[in-house]
Amino acid sequence: MTVALTWRGPVANRELNALHAEGFGHPEFDDDREGQLAGHSLGWVVAREGDELVGFVNVAWDGGVHAFLLDTVVAVSHRGRGLGRDLVQAAVEGATESGCEWLHVDWDRDLDRFYLDVCGFTPTSAGLHALR
Numbered sequence: 001m002t003v004a005l006t007w008r009g010p011v012a013n014r015e016l017n018a019l020h021a022e023g024f025g026h027p028e029f030d031d032d033r034e035g036q037l038a039g040h041s042l043g044w045v046v047a048r049e050g051d052e053l054v055g056f057v058n059v060a061w062d063g064g065v066h067a068f069l070l071d072t073v074v075a076v077s078h079r080g081r082g083l084g085r086d087l088v089q090a091a092v093e094g095a096t097e098s099g100c101e102w103l104h105v106d107w108d109r110d111l112d113r114f115y116l117d118v119c120g121f122t123p124t125s126a127g128l129h130a131l132r
Helices: 013-024 033-040 083-097 109-118
Strands: 003-007 041-049 052-061 066-074 102-104
Touching (some): 003 052, 003 083, 013 033, 013 052, 052 083, 066 083
Antiparallel strands (some): 003 041, 052 066
């Protein structure tokens, strides 16, 4: 079966919470992800194989020219097939078509190869201030 990617595709809280928990290795929460997307996102990319959610990436933005990748996640069953790269590429296209000039992402060191070599991001100096 083919995986279909959709910019601003429909996604339910239940399935997105389950994918997020699997992908990031934490318990499943009952977050209102649909509300978060509607209130804070420029767009998002949904990857489905049939009716099953197998990948997702969120594109938040500042209301201007800066967009930010968040929560890039691929189901364990679909990793190693290039789906993560395809999700990011679809997010790049969606942000570009929406008029953004910059797409930011931060990642853990173990994802350097993915974001730098596979997805073509450029490393930058950035800062982070822990709030808790």
